[in-house]
Amino acid sequence: MSGAVNFKKCGSVLVTGASRGLGLQIVDSLARGCFSPGKIVATTRNPASTQKLQELAEKHPNIHIITLGKAEKNHDVVSQESIEKSVEEVGQLVQEEGLNCLINNAGINVVADFQTVTAEMMIENFHTNAVAPLMITKAFQPLLKRAASRGGAGGTGSMGIQRAAVINMTSLLGSVELNWGERANNLKWYPYRTSKSALNMVSRCMAVDLEPDGILCMAIHPGWVRTDMGGSEAPLSPEESVSSLLSVIGGLTEKDHGSFLNFTGESLPW
Numbered sequence: 511m512s513g514a515v516n517f518k519k520c521g522s523v524l525v526t527g528a529s530r531g532l533g534l535q536i537v538d539s540l541a542r543g544c545f546s547p548g549k550i551v552a553t554t555r556n557p558a559s560t561q562k563l564q565e566l567a568e569k570h571p572n573i574h575i576i577t578l579g580k581a582e583k584n585h586d587v588v589s590q591e592s593i594e595k596s597v598e599e600v601g602q603l604v605q606e607e608g609l610n611c612l613i614n615n616a617g618i619n620v621v622a623d624f625q626t627v628t629a630e631m632m633i634e635n636f637h638t639n640a641v642a643p644l645m646i647t648k649a650f651q652p653l654l655k656r657a658a659s660r661g662g663a664g665g666t667g668s669m670g671i672q673r674a675a676v677i678n679m680t681s682l683l684g685s686v687e688l689n690w691g692e693r694a695n696n697l698k699w700y701p702y703r704t705s706k707s708a709l710n711m712v713s714r715c716m717a718v719d720l721e722p723d724g725i726l727c728m729a730i731h732p733g734w735v736r737t738d739m740g741g742s743e744a745p746l747s748p749e750e751s752v753s754s755l756l757s758v759i760g761g762l763t764e765k766d767h768g769s770f771l772n773f774t775g776e777s778l779p780w
């Protein structure tokens with residue numbers, strides 16, 4: 511059975527980068543499904559310009575839109591002030607139940623190869639894709655810990671989204687091992703690839719540090735998907751990718767803590 515049903519046992523899910531692409535689809539699929547969690551917190555850097563998300567929130571009262579990141583600058587998902595403000599708002603929303611599932615989805619692809627890459631491009635991509643998920647998770651840790659301490663649905667104390675989990679949306683392109691031989695001749699994107707390798711290491715480090723609190727942490731690749739980032743040639747629709755992602759994320763247990771998984775559920779090499 512699809513693990514997505516476990517979202518029903520989940521009091522709250524927060525998704526970053528919910529204005530469009532995979533983030534918007536995650537919010538949409540969670541809200542529509544018969545497994546909808548108690549509260550869906552959708553973050554965006556500019557709520558006023560996200561019409562589709564606004565429409566969804568009007569239809570589904572369990573969607574709460576929160577600002578995270580600044581609209582003026584392209585690399586401000588990590589604005590500490592904005593992160594802290596969002597933690598306060600989410601804290602008011604979830605109260606003593608805490609936050610069950612944090613999905614660090616927001617990301618960018620600064621396309622550049624060996625010839626065109628600059629220091630600024632590297633830093634911008636690293637900032638949004640690796641630094642922001644770390645700083646966001648750090649700031650939300652007290653809320654995740656609060657949820658984890660309640661033991662999850664039925665108070666069983668086992669790891670999973672029904673208790674507390676951090677899901678980092680990474681990419682196959684961040685795999686160091688897979689960037690070799692024939693595969694390495696494609697998509698020579700220095701900023702993006704290295705930012706996702708760094709995110710993978712951040713995920714692994716956080717898995718070590720969050721384990722004592724019972725917070726599951728892992729990294730997942732969504733497949734190659736038809737979004738603004740993935741482009742129109744991609745084989746997967748956002749619906750297909752997210753349906754599979756939610757099934758895998760919903761079914762995560764202790765054995766998946768610290769893992770790097772494909773959207774189909776198989777392990778990927780670091």
Ligand code: NAP
Nearest residue numbers: 527529530531532579587616617681734735737738739740
């Ligand atoms: P997308 O369509 O380009 O959407 C990216 C989302 O991230 C948007 O909501 C965007 O908000 C937000 N975002 C980007 N930079 C931000 C910043 N500095 N501050 C706040 N929000 C920011 O991308 P996607 O395809 O949905 O990708 C989602 C995640 O999946 C990314 O982490 C990506 O690396 C990963 N991924 C995607 C694919 C694929 O094939 N699509 C493959 C592997 C991994 P705005 O609307 O405000 O810009």
